Structure formats: structure tokens, C-alpha cells
Amino acid sequence: xxxxxxxxxxxxxxxxxxxxxxxxxxxxxxxxxxxxxxxxxxxxxxxxxxxxxxxxxxxxxxxxxxxxxxxxxxxxxxxxxxxxxxxxxxxxxxxxxxxxxxxxxxxxxxxxxxxxxxxxxxxxxxxxxxxxxxxxxxxxxxxxxxxxxxxxxxxxxxxxxxxxxxxxxxxxxxxxxxxxxxxxxxxxxxxxxxxxxxxxxxxxxxxxxxxxxxxxxxxxxxxxxxxxxxxxxxxxxxxxxxxxxxxxxxxxxxxxxxxxxxxxxxxxxxxxxxxxxxxxxxxxxxxxxxxxxxxxxxxxxxxxxxxxxxxxxxxxxxxxxxxxxxxxxxxxxxxxxxxxxxxxxxxxxxxxxxxxxxxxxxxxxxxxxxxxxxxxxxxxxxxxxxxxxxxxxxxxxxxxxxxxxxxxxxxxxxxxxxxxxxx
Amino acid sequence: xxxxxxxxxxxxxxxxxxxxxxxxxxxxxxxxxxxxxxxxxxxxxxxxxxxxxxxxxxxxxxxxxxxxxxxxxxxxxxxxxxxxxxxxxxxxxxxxxxxxxxxxxxxxxxxxxxxxxxxxxxxxxxxxxxxxxxxxxxxxxxxxxxxxxxxxxxxxxxxxxxxxxxxxxxxxxxxxxxxxxxxxxxxxxxxxxxxxxxxxxxxxxxxxxxxxxxxxxxxxxxxxxxxxxxxxxxxxxxxxxxxxxxxxxxxxxxxxxxxxxxxxxxxxxxxxxxxxxxxxxxxxxxxxxxxxxxx
Numbered sequence: 001x002x003x004x005x006x007x008x009x010x011x012x013x014x015x016x017x018x019x020x021x022x023x024x025x026x027x028x029x030x031x032x033x034x035x036x037x038x039x040x041x042x043x044x045x046x047x048x049x050x051x052x053x054x055x056x057x058x059x060x061x062x063x064x065x066x067x068x069x070x071x072x073x074x075x076x077x078x079x080x081x082x083x084x085x086x087x088x089x090x091x092x093x094x095x096x097x098x099x100x101x102x103x104x105x106x107x108x109x110x111x112x113x114x115x116x117x118x119x120x121x122x123x124x125x126x127x128x129x130x131x132x133x134x135x136x137x138x139x140x141x142x143x144x145x146x147x148x149x150x151x152x153x154x155x156x157x158x159x160x161x162x163x164x165x166x167x168x169x170x171x172x173x174x175x176x177x178x179x180x181x182x183x184x185x186x187x188x189x190x191x192x193x194x195x196x197x198x199x200x201x202x203x204x205x206x207x208x209x210x211x212x213x214x215x216x217x218x219x220x221x222x223x224x225x226x227x228x229x230x231x232x233x234x235x236x237x238x239x240x241x242x243x244x245x246x247x248x249x250x251x252x253x254x255x256x257x258x259x260x261x262x263x264x265x266x267x268x269x270x271x272x273x274x275x276x277x278x279x280x281x282x283x284x285x286x287x288x289x290x291x292x293x294x295x296x297x298x299x300x301x302x303x304x305x306x307x308x309x310x311x312x313x314x315x316x317x318x319x320x321x322x323x324x325x326x327x328x329x330x331x332x333x334x335x336x337x338x339x340x341x342x343x344x345x346x347x348x349x350x351x352x353x354x355x356x357x358x359x360x361x362x363x364x365x366x367x368x369x370x371x372x373x374x375x376x377x378x379x380x381x382x383x384x385x386x387x388x389x390x391x392x393x394x395x396x397x398x399x400x401x402x403x404x405x406x407x408x409x410x411x412x413x414x415x416x417x418x419x420x421x422x423x
Numbered sequence: 424x425x426x427x428x429x430x431x432x433x434x435x436x437x438x439x440x441x442x443x444x445x446x447x448x449x450x451x452x453x454x455x456x457x458x459x460x461x462x463x464x465x466x467x468x469x470x471x472x473x474x475x476x477x478x479x480x481x482x483x484x485x486x487x488x489x490x491x492x493x494x495x496x497x498x499x500x501x502x503x504x505x506x507x508x509x510x511x512x513x514x515x516x517x518x519x520x521x522x523x524x525x526x527x528x529x530x531x532x533x534x535x536x537x538x539x540x541x542x543x544x545x546x547x548x549x550x551x552x553x554x555x556x557x558x559x560x561x562x563x564x565x566x567x568x569x570x571x572x573x574x575x576x577x578x579x580x581x582x583x584x585x586x587x588x589x590x591x592x593x594x595x596x597x598x599x600x601x602x603x604x605x606x607x608x609x610x611x612x613x614x615x616x617x618x619x620x621x622x623x624x625x626x627x628x629x630x631x632x633x634x635x636x637x638x639x640x641x642x643x644x645x646x647x648x649x650x651x652x653x654x655x656x657x658x659x660x661x662x663x664x665x666x667x668x669x670x671x672x673x674x675x676x677x678x679x680x681x682x683x684x685x686x687x688x689x690x691x692x693x694x695x696x697x698x699x700x701x702x703x704x705x706x707x708x709x710x711x712x713x714x715x716x717x718x
Contacts, residue, residue: 076682080681080682080685083469083470083681083685084469086470087469087470087472108470108471109470110470193565194556194561194565194571196556204662204664206576206664206665207662207664256555256556257555257556257573257576258573258576258664258665259550259554259555259573259575259576259661259664259665260554260555260556260573260576261554261556261557264554264556264557265556265557268556268557270556270557271556387682388682388683391678391682391683392683394662394664395490395663395664395665395666395667395670396666398664398665398666399665399666399667401665402576402577402578402665402666404578404665404666405666421683422686
């Protein structure tokens with residue numbers, strides 16, 4: 001059977017080439033128009049909560065097709081990087097930051113303002129959120145952030161340590177202190193050898209400013225006066241707090257040394273009463289530590305509880321890519337809709353009110369404790385100088401903690417340093 | 424005789440070879456240096472688009488910055504206090520290893536191993552070792568009945584804990600330098616000294632030490648420059664604490680530039696003061712040691 005040779009005329013060749021060229025140039029454009037964008041997302045969730053965030057982001061990508069390239073950086077470095085990257089137009093499409101960082105980043109033009117029309121169109125309404133968290137996203141009348149959750153302090157009570165110190169009831173449950181006198185009495189009973197009764201803070205309790213702020217707020221003091229014109233740390237109420245800060249280590253001798261790792265000490269059964277962040281509790285469960293969670297005791301005038309809400313922000317871009325911006329909003333919306341999962345797995349109470357009634361959340365004793373503190377929540381002041389003031393506070397309160405400097409002199413010096421902070 | 428044009432072309436050849444290196448040096452070293460100098464006379468702040476010339480205001484402010492003064496004193500203290508162990512410990516080990524003791528190769532590797540670790544790994548390891556509650560040192564000292572103290576939380580001992588960590592970390596590196604220097608010393612000198620009745624200590628004092636002078640100069644200068652720039656160990660181990668007891672210039676500079684308001688102007692002024700101090704010390708060391716070097 002004779003085979004007929006396929007012939008290729010010049011016309012057919014040119015037609016084929018034209019078709020191929022069209023396919024090459026048009027095809028990918030159609031494909032890219034359909035492809036979902038990939039956005040960059042920076043956050044500082046370097047603890048156990050980071051793994052939970054990974055799981056939720058994977059689920060988000062599966063459901064929406066939008067991919068998130070995360071950079072997970074220690075918070076302090078993340079903020080330095082944002083400050084450098086955004087002016088160079090190298091910032092991320094989405095960033096998770098702490099509430100107290102909003103004022104100075106907004107003031108420096110690092111964050112994109114969010115128009116009310118945009119947030120409401122995306123379904124974010126103030127009345128759905130806890131007021132302090134929603135307000136924390138504002139600076140000088142403009143919105144720069146949408147809140148995610150409310151990391152906060154609570155009291156971890158080490159069951160074994162309490163039992164060993166004879167501080168458990170007949171049912172084996174540890175006694176829970178609620179006042180300063182009770183904390184001091186129990187802590188003294190616990191402290192023996194290398195076991196300590198009481199500590200505030202995770203690593204390096206001496207310079208744990210978040211704990212110091214908690215006590216300031218409990219005593220009605222604050223870093224700045226209400227008008228933000230000067231520091232309030234030279235006031236008697238702040239000095240009283242500093243005296244207590246030093247006394248736990250030097251006078252009562254119930255707290256571990258300044259550079260101790262309190263989390264490890266608690267897990268190792270060397271610490272009885274520990275005021276620390278809510279982000280620790282899932283890790284404690286993983287480490288199989290025997291503990292109960294209790295509200296932060298009232299160590300001064302009021303039982304105020306320190307909080308530091310996480311906020312979603314949109315770092316500024318020189319030219320906004322609409323598809324990426326929409327994708328960033330889509331993720332914020334999705335996380336807000338799935339925030340109950342975040343609360344259950346990462347242990348962070350949501351800024352949105354709705355999940356607070358979820359029976360899975362109210363059924364967890366620790367989450368129930370955290371929610372029960374809501375009436376006492378307080379956050380840092382909305383001034384661009386807050387973070388700088390906090391940074392220079394660390395060595396000063398550490399000097400008080402280790403007994404190197406008297407409380408009154410240290411606070412007076414600190415107030416002067418804060419007042420001298422340049423604009 | 425070569426024609427003049429060919430000679431002239433030949434004179435340019437070395438510069439052509441040097442040009443790529445010089446270009447990179449100019450872009451990545453000289454330009455940032457001069458840019459830093461300019462910034463030190465401005466109110467530059469990261470995130471602020473405009474900055475204004477403020478004259479010597481940043482330098483004048485340093486005169487009143489008590490924490491900067493403390494950091495200068497701490498840095499000088501660290502440099503001086505760490506120099507003797509950094510010079511002596513690797514030297515003793517190098518002399519011992521150069522004598523052909525058993526397990527020489529293994530020990531060289533073992534001593535060098537810490538230097539292969541990053542400063543963060545070294546810092547975190549020692550932070551755990553020295554932890555006052557759960558650290559192994561605390562455990563064994565307590566078990567031995569020795570009073571336990573918190574090395575890193577005590578202003579009197581924190582800097583020494585950092586020095587100890589640094590010595591452990593860099594000994595292997597200087598050990599290798601010393602070994603290279605020791606192996607360059609001719610054996611005949613020791614043999615002649617032995618024939619003349621010199622003992623080990625006399626040979627060490629009269630042959631080894633003088634002939635190692637160039638190595639000493641290298642170790643001293645690199646160590647002093649590195650000491651003035653110490654940051655990593657302090658950042659991980661104490662973060663400048665307790666209080667400001669271990670705050671060094673670079674730590675203070677870092678916080679000024681990247682944590683407290685991102686004041687690049689002030690931080691650049693600190694960097695230039697540090698640069699001048701390092702330059703002065705380096706020139707002094709060269710002047711003191713170079714003239715007496717014996718080969």
C-alpha cells in the first residue's frame with residue numbers, strides 16, 4: 001500500500017505558525033486572568049500558634065485558591081523590617097501586628113488607611129467586635145487595622161507544686177489566690193530551694209514590660225498621662241508598683257532570678273503561681289504540664305488584665321495591585337469567619353463577639369477563664385511613642401527587680417527619659 | 424627599550440585588574456561609610472521621607488546620653504577583660520597540640536567545632552546552661568553543695584559570663600592561627616637552644632613568644648576590633664542587662680536605629696564614634712607591636 005507523504009505548503013506552515021503564536025501569547029493571559037493571586041503575609045506567630053495559623057492558611061488556600069507566602073519573624077524584628085521594607089516598596093500585602101504598633105506605623109505612613117466604606121462593604125462592623133479591640137485599629141480618626149484576637153494575661157497555677165506545698169483542698173484541687181496578700185502568702189509557702197512561688201513573664205521576668213504595665217493599670221497608673229503630654233511613671237501609683245516589682249525578688253524572695261526562663265521552670269515543676277500570656281497554654285498542654293488557669297489576681301486597686309490584640313493591617317504600596325488587595329481582604333474576611341477555630345486551636349480569644357458563645361469555646365476551662373476576664377481588659381495607650389517608651393522601660397525595671405536601683409529613683413529617671421523622647 | 428605608549432599601557436594593567444575589586448569596595452564599603460557620615464549630621468529616621476541637616480546635634484546629644492556612656496565603658500571593659508583569655512587560652516592549647524600529644528587530630532577538631540556554630544546557637548546553648556532555675560550548671564552546683572548564683576542576672580558576673588561564652592566560641596579559631604604560626608618556627612632554633620641547655624620554659628619565652636609576635640599582632644588586632652563590635656552574644660544572652668550592665672555600643676546603636684524610633688541620624692553618629700575609637704586602637708596596636716616584630 002503506497003504511503004502518501006504529508007505535504008506542508010508554505011501557506012499551511014504560516015497558518016500553523018500564526019495559530020501557535022496566538023496560542024502562546026493569548027493562552028497564558030487567559031490562564032492568568034483565571035489564576036488566583038499569591039499574596040505575601042508577614043506575622044510574628046513564632047510560637048505554637050504559628051503551626052495553627054499554617055493549618056488555617058492551608059485550608060483557606062484549598063477553599064479559595066489564594067496562596068499566602070508567609071514570612072514568620074520574631075515580632076521586634078518584624079516591626080523593624082516593616083519600617084525598612086515598606087518605604088522601599090518591598091513590604092508585604094498583609095501584616096499582622098500588635099495594637100500598640102498601629103499608632104506609630106500609621107504616623108510614619110507605613111500602613112494604608114482603611115476607608116469605612118471598604119470595611120463595611122467587606123462585612124466588618126464595629127458592633128460585631130469588642131469595643132477596645134475595634135478602637136485599637138484607629139489612629140487620629142482613621143482606621144488602619146481590623147482586629148483578630150485578644151492575647152492576654154492569666155494566672156497559671158501549677159497543680160503539683162501547689163499540692164507539694166500543702167496548698168490544695170481535700171479534693172486535690174489547688175487553692176486559687178485572688179488578692180495580693182493571698183499571692184504573697186501562698187508564694188512564700190511554695191518557695192523552697194530551687195522552687196519559686198510567683199513570677200510574671202515568660203523569659204527574663206525582670207524586664208517583662210507587659211507584666212509591669214499590667215500592674216501599673218491595676219494601680220490606676222500608666223506610662224503616659226491621659227493627654228500624652230508627659231510620662232505618668234513618676235507618680236506615686238507607678239512608684240508603688242515598682243516597689244512591688246522589686247520586692248517580689250529582693251524582699252519577699254519568692255520570684256526566680258531576672259533572667260530565668262519561667263515557662264521552662266513552670267513545666268519543670270519549679271514555679272507555682274505564674275502570670276503569663278494566654279499564648280502559653282496550648283504549649284503547656286502539649287508539654288503535659290499539670291496546671292489550672294485562673295483569672296489574673298488583683299494585686300493592686302483593681303483586677304485589670306493586660307491585653308495586646310493582634311490586628312490585620314495593609315502595608316502601603318506605591319501601586320496597588322487590585323487582585324492582591326482583594327485577596328488580602330478575602331483572607332481577613334475568611335479568618336474572621338473561622339476565628340472560632342483559631343481560638344480553639346491556638347488559644348487566642350477572638351476580637352469578634354460571635355464566637356464567644358460557641359459551646360466548644362465555653363466548654364474549655366481555660367478559654368472560659370479568658371472570656372471571663374473581658375470586663376477587666378486594658379491595652380496600651382494610642383500614642384506613637386508607646387513602643388519606644390516600652391523599650392527604654394525594660395532595663396530600668398530590671399534594675400529595680402535585681403535591687404540595683406530604688407523604685408522611686410528608677411521611675412523618676414525613666415519618666416525623664418520618656419519625656420525626652422524625640423518626636 | 425619599549426616604546427613610551429607600550430610602557431604607559433603596561434602601567435595601567437594592574438589597575439585594570441584591581442578595578443572590579445575597587446569598584447565593589449567603593450560601592451559596598453566607602454559609599455555606605457560616607458552615607459553614614461552624612462546621616463550622622465541629619466535628623467534621618469527610618470520611614471521619614473525627608474531629613475534635614477542638624478549639624479553636630481547628634482554628636483552633642485551623645486555627650487548627654489548616659490546609656491551611651493555606659494555602653495562605651497562596658498565595651499571597653501569587655502575588650503580589656505577578654506583580651507588576656509582570648510590571647511592565652513588558644514596559645515596554651517596550641518603549644519600543647521603542637522607537641523604531638525595523643526588524640527591531637529581529634530582535639531583540634533573538638534576545639535574548632537564551637538567556632539562552626541552561629542552566635543545565636545552558641546548564645547542559646549549557654550543561656551540554657553546558665554539558666555538559674557533549670558540549667559545544668561545550677562543543678563550540678565547545687566548537687567555539689569556549692570552556692571548557686573545567677574551569672575547572667577548579676578551585674579557583677581554577667582559580663583564575665585559573656586566573656587566565658589566568647590572564649591569557648593572563638594578559641595578554636597585562634598588556636599588554628601597559633602598552630603600555623605608555631606609550625607613556621609624552625610625546629611633548629613629549639614634544637615640549638617636545647618644544646619645550649621635551655622629548658623622548655625626558656626625556649627618558650629625566648630624563641631616561641633618572640634617569633635609568634637606577628638601572630639599575636641593579628642590575633643590582638645582582630646580580637647580588639649571584634650570586641651568593640653560585640654553584639655550577638657550580648658543580644659542573645661542578656662539583651663544588654665541586667666539593667667544596662669552589659670549594654671555595648673553596638674547594642675545601643677541597634678536599639679536606637681531599629682527599636683527606639685528608628686533614629687538613623689543618632690545611630691550613625693554612634694557608629695562613627697565607634698569607628699574612630701576602633702581606628703585609634705588599631706593604629707596604636709600596630710605602632711606598639713609592629714616595630715618589634717622579629718622574623
